[in-house]
Amino acid sequence: MYGPGNFLEKTVEREGGLSSKTLIVAVTGASGALYAKLLLRHLWEQGVPVHLIPSGAGKLVYQLEVGTPLEEDLPPTVRCFDNKDFSAPPASGSVSYHGMVIVPCTMGTLAAVANGLSLNLIHRAADVCLKERRPLVVVPRETPLNRVHLANMLRLAEAGGIILPAMPGFYHHPRSLEDVGRFIVARILDQLGFPQDLVPPWNPEPEIFPGIAS
Numbered sequence: 001m002y003g004p005g006n007f008l009e010k011t012v013e014r015e016g017g018l019s020s021k022t023l024i025v026a027v028t029g030a031s032g033a034l035y036a037k038l039l040l041r042h043l044w045e046q047g048v049p050v051h052l053i054p055s056g057a058g059k060l061v062y063q064l065e066v067g068t069p070l071e072e073d074l075p076p077t078v079r080c081f082d083n084k085d086f087s088a089p090p091a092s093g094s095v096s097y098h099g100m101v102i103v104p105c106t107m108g109t110l111a112a113v114a115n116g117l118s119l120n121l122i123h124r125a126a127d128v129c130l131k132e133r134r135p136l137v138v139v140p141r142e143t144p145l146n147r148v149h150l151a152n153m154l155r156l157a158e159a160g161g162i163i164l165p166a167m168p169g170f171y172h173h174p175r176s177l178e179d180v181g182r183f184i185v186a187r188i189l190d191q192l193g194f195p196q197d198l199v200p201p202w203n204p205e206p207e208i209f210p211g212i213a214s
């Protein structure tokens with residue numbers, strides 16, 4: 001029953017549609033569900049396949065902040081995995097993902113990844129990205145930060161993770177919450193090497209960034 005033939009069959013079947021661009025997106029229980037919503041929508045519009053892993057707290061905070069259960073708000077092509085399912089493709093380095101984003105990322109998940117705990121599928125998938133030298137973008141949200149948070153961020157950065165704090169800029173004159181969110185999504189896409197035109201590169205010309213010159 002557990003022979004190699006069956007294992008391969010199962011892997012191939014579960015990987016259906018996986019391309020070299022497939023991105024793992026994890027949503028954990030920090031404030032900032034809007035960033036995840038906007039990122040998932042943008043990736044879908046751009047045809048980037050996504051394997052999604054929400055944590056339990058991630059689903060709770062998403063519903064609290066966005067007002068819709070995460071599972072009911074997903075673009076149709078997103079494949080969702082249970083955070084306890086260690087047999088899912090993101091758990092194995094043999095499956096060739098483009099990389100992974102944890103957005104938003106709690107201090108708890110950050111600590112687990114920085115210290116190699118692999119207690120759930122999110123931790124394990126992040127650990128795999130680091131060992132396979134694939135980009136791992138972590139979008140932490142907490143304030144203020146204590147010494148443990150800061151030490152874990154440094155530890156993770158030294159292991160190859162990209163720490164991209166949920167710290168939106170305001171020089172592009174956002175007019176809505178979505179504009180604020182798009183700033184962070186644009187920075188995430190830049191780090192992953194995906195083209196984006198959500199926020200233009202900084203340019204002091206008034207027609208590009210209105211209000212800057214006044």
Ligand SMILES: Cc1cc2nc3c(=O)[nH]c(=O)nc-3n(C[C@H](O)[C@H](O)[C@H](O)COP(=O)(O)O)c2cc1C
Pocket residue numbers: 027028029030031055056057058060061064105106107108109141142
């Ligand atoms: C409304 C709400 C907002 C939260 N915001 C944060 C946050 O910004 N940062 C954080 O580290 N934890 C936050 N938490 C706490 C985490 O959800 C909690 O520590 C949880 O155990 C994290 O689990 P996870 O990392 O598996 O998602 C928040 C919880 C709730 C209910």
